[in-house]
Amino acid sequence: MYNFKNDYTEGAHPNILQKLIETNLSQQNGYGEDEYSIEAKKIIKQHIQNEKASIYFVSGGTQTNLLIISALLQLHEAVISAQTGHIYAHETGAIEALGHRIITIESMDGKITPSAIEQVLKAYSMRPHVVKPKLVYISNSTEIGTLYSKSELADLYAFCLQHSLYLFMDGARLGHALTAGNNDLTLADIAQLTDVFYIGGTKNGALLGEAIVFNNPSLVPDFDYIIKQKGALLAKGRVLGIQFLELFKDNLYFDLAAHANKMAMKITQAMEANGYSFLTYSTTNQLFPILPKSLIQKLKEKYLFLEWKEINEDYSAIRIITSWATNEHIIDEFINDIKQLKVLITKTI
């Protein structure tokens, strides 16, 4: 069985493990004051072209989201998110557990627009009987594989600035967004067009780790306290530093994401060649093809994936995720299986 369920089924890119071994017995300061973390932050600052940014490494995505939002908001301030947003759909109420309402926006493509936010602001105007919308949470790529263009992001940030809203980009799959064929954003653009974002490691070749970037550190002068208080400060911070040191040395981070996207694109092309459509338009590593249920049953004998949504009596959408570790031979085999099975199914009918 080959697993397409997510992008964290394998361990880490071998360079990272190699570096862990090489550095293992070097005595280092704890709590992120080690030389690898310091060096990794330096390299990331060069990538984002912002020497003044504050960078912090923590373990995972939910932790990252709750730390950032906790740092930026008071209890009566709320988050605006797409209904598909990870913080709303998959994080066990972590944001509400901090005390904040998430106001959701229904969105076909998983993205948020200024006009949708405007509606929220209008609906939440009866001060003080309602919460105060204060932070806009977006994901890039989104939870359904779509992307923000540079102009979309610029418009969104301009709107946020104008309405005293923070803009926070969840970059759990930022690498996949930035290496997609139709992307026109750079890391440096994102650092200019958001208040805070993070660069996801876990879903792009790290054992664990996300890099939080505050573009203007004066927003959160006490973030170190918050990381520690929430239990997110690793004693051996070196482990996180080494992940990002290896990923951002020599462009590995982008190469890994590009591979995942390329594998996904091969599947996309094969699906289209076989006449199958998609639930969402994805150019990244998450695909939602709509397939005959009979074909899905057959595929399940060899492959693991999520059955996402029933479309009608005969068709369902499934979710397939590729990653830095996806084996191209398997993709070819999968494509071939699709083709063969299609023939078989057609015959059966």
Next chain:
Amino acid sequence: MYNFKNDYTEGAHPNILQKLIETNLSQQNGYGEDEYSIEAKKIIKQHIQNEKASIYFVSGGTQTNLLIISALLQLHEAVISAQTGHIYAHETGAIEALGHRIITIESMDGKITPSAIEQVLKAYSMRPHVVKPKLVYISNSTEIGTLYSKSELADLYAFCLQHSLYLFMDGARLGHALTAGNNDLTLADIAQLTDVFYIGGTKNGALLGEAIVFNNPSLVPDFDYIIKQKGALLAKGRVLGIQFLELFKDNLYFDLAAHANKMAMKITQAMEANGYSFLTYSTTNQLFPILPKSLIQKLKEKYLFLEWKEINEDYSAIRIITSWATNEHIIDEFINDIKQLKVLITKTI
């Protein structure tokens, strides 16, 4: 200008003020251990026919809701509410500030059904990546004036018991529900068909005060701690005890609510007689008539009320609330004004 904006524009029923004066210099224990509070609880227990219930008096509705929900839920447990529910629409995120998500149900009549809850349970099944629905919050009468029938409530409670959900009824306007023409519930029924509910005083003739009733006290053995910790324990608890002592002595509570409903019914009949319809079917003290905008403009010269919702270019729904203190002469005048203004408007056109 006469104010129809809400049911708390006047002070308290005179009996309550009289009792405050009579008892003023009697030395009493603090923190609800006074003899008036003790007596009031005794009388309420007789009304609900449950000697074992635990009763607590606190100041207001938002406070009540947050105390009860805080006592019953752990952080990863969520509340299910209609989208119109007071806790979702008008309480500044008080429940989220405790750490709980409110999962909303869209509902035309402001009420919740077992089948709607079933949908929620299905949508929140991906443990542990989603919150755990654990408490169903309903209001009776609802925020849009509607009522639960006995069979509806019985079905809802049976469903909740079966699915290990708590059922909590917000009774900010419970008096108005129980004295509505089409009501078939009693206080004793409610004590049997919910886990916890409260009897609203503020909106039915008290200076302040809500009576929380836990039908089975073993659910919340430490509620006294929670009241104190959240700043809801009045040093002079006598003030709250006296409100409920007067309201529940000699049926005053029900008489006051019946008056409010009767005043509303007069308006309803007049509206219908003039050919106007309503946004919601209300037999209680909140009305949402749909009126010509020109008529609304004229009414605004003499009356205060909320403009609730635009219906189309010519019509809007307004909200009118009557109360224990509503003067019947004013109602007659208002009805007459409607009739006159209708003629006037028709002529103008």
Next chain:
Amino acid sequence: MYNFKNDYTEGAHPNILQKLIETNLSQQNGYGEDEYSIEAKKIIKQHIQNEKASIYFVSGGTQTNLLIISALLQLHEAVISAQTGHIYAHETGAIEALGHRIITIESMDGKITPSAIEQVLKAYSMRPHVVKPKLVYISNSTEIGTLYSKSELADLYAFCLQHSLYLFMDGARLGHALTAGNNDLTLADIAQLTDVFYIGGTKNGALLGEAIVFNNPSLVPDFDYIIKQKGALLAKGRVLGIQFLELFKDNLYFDLAAHANKMAMKITQAMEANGYSFLTYSTTNQLFPILPKSLIQKLKEKYLFLEWKEINEDYSAIRIITSWATNEHIIDEFINDIKQLKVLITKTI
């Protein structure tokens, strides 16, 4: 039995009840937008000589303390309080429930000094592994009856400003402090020498109510949201407004407190005349006389009071509290009883 246990055993000063009756049927805006609240705030601003202050009325002391501290601090910021501070000793962990540590200072007289705070700052310097002290909580009069002098308060505030600490004065018994024989502070001084304080109503003749004063409103631009979210916004805010309107019209607030102090002073003098000493030096309405246990036993037959602390085999300190409602005849009787009982006890021995 006459009750000396606390200063909230009776109802309210009759003027307040009278005003409630007079204004009862006047229709008023809810949520503190009534004309009585507006007028009361105006008068208080004159007293404190700060037109720019923000004033809010809420129900009780614990609620007040938690609202203020919640508004001012982030989760990793801590409160410094005397170990006897009400927030530490009597409020069921309300401050910790908000998420903040209370760092306590042992203090013989219930007061806090700059040098004691300096010790705390030193002990909490290992950032980010410890919380960040950020707010100094003091009570005036203190929980053991003592007072801050003007120079003490000025020194404390200068220290706080220098170290970026907020200074918050709990004034549950502020009237008793300001009318004590040895007091040299005014309300206007306090408004200049703290960031925020409150004027206690409940313990000085109100049915309920505390007046929160932010001397510089820009500190807490969203305090209205916080009051609502924590369930502290009364629908009939008029009830609170009327308390303070009556208390601050014609100096009633100070007259009531002066009476309580005068009654306490009569007891103090009698105790001293009989050779009894005190646990703390109080010139306000809380006394802690040290009495023979045999005398205490006799007194308990006629009076209610707290047995505070055992001193040795033969003596204990008790706590006696007088109030605006304390009857001078009873005080005279109590003093006479002390004298008589002392003779009796001496004979017995």
Next chain:
Amino acid sequence: MYNFKNDYTEGAHPNILQKLIETNLSQQNGYGEDEYSIEAKKIIKQHIQNEKASIYFVSGGTQTNLLIISALLQLHEAVISAQTGHIYAHETGAIEALGHRIITIESMDGKITPSAIEQVLKAYSMRPHVVKPKLVYISNSTEIGTLYSKSELADLYAFCLQHSLYLFMDGARLGHALTAGNNDLTLADIAQLTDVFYIGGTKNGALLGEAIVFNNPSLVPDFDYIIKQKGALLAKGRVLGIQFLELFKDNLYFDLAAHANKMAMKITQAMEANGYSFLTYSTTNQLFPILPKSLIQKLKEKYLFLEWKEINEDYSAIRIITSWATNEHIIDEFINDIKQLKVLITKTI
């Protein structure tokens, strides 16, 4: 410079890194459902001789402490800890940030006794005006290197059971406790004499990771939700599973701790041989020798350690920590340096 500051200056035991490499490309379920985590839990259950225990792997100590305490307590319930307890002294108010007061006990040896708890219960009896003590937090070995004996732990647990208190043992350095010369406890004993404890990996050879053991899982049926909600659920849970799989296969965990203790014991003997005493009686890997300040200055030229506490004008206590990675040659050199420097200093004087 050689670093004795803590037991997390190096990476991980090589076996762990080797296993990460071996298993790297095996596709595994996320969120701790991988085969390594499952196997590791199985082995730990054998060690503790409790097949029914629930075991969870998380990243670090502060995270572990806050997860467990959050799961067990309601907001009005408090923790009892020694003043030296890690949750009180070094975790940035993480427990208070959950909403719980930590009630501290002053203790010379860092341990808690039933009689000290009894004092706390007495001091916190004025329900509902004070928090309710509900959980006793102990560390073994303690933050100052001391140990609980089996009879001490048995007495403590019996007391806790009798008073409905939970007993939670922080085992950040549990390996060092269990392999100390004067230890008489086993892992199985601890599983019987606590409600919950954790086995620390980070300070004993893991890259990261602590193993939480609930001896009776019915205490916390929803712990999986809590781990996820607090951001502590690693997507690649395999990373944690592999740490404990290697540590508990073939007794590595105990061997590593025994090495650290042996290195510490060599230092202890050398200190004593040179006539130096200790601040605390430690048989584990944390030592607090009291040395002449002149000697400390000299040592600082070659070694890193904490200056812990000034004893008098001439002497201070320092803190030295050894670990699984401490090089015996360095220890010998350090011992020799002490000896040489002592002679040198003596001559100088």
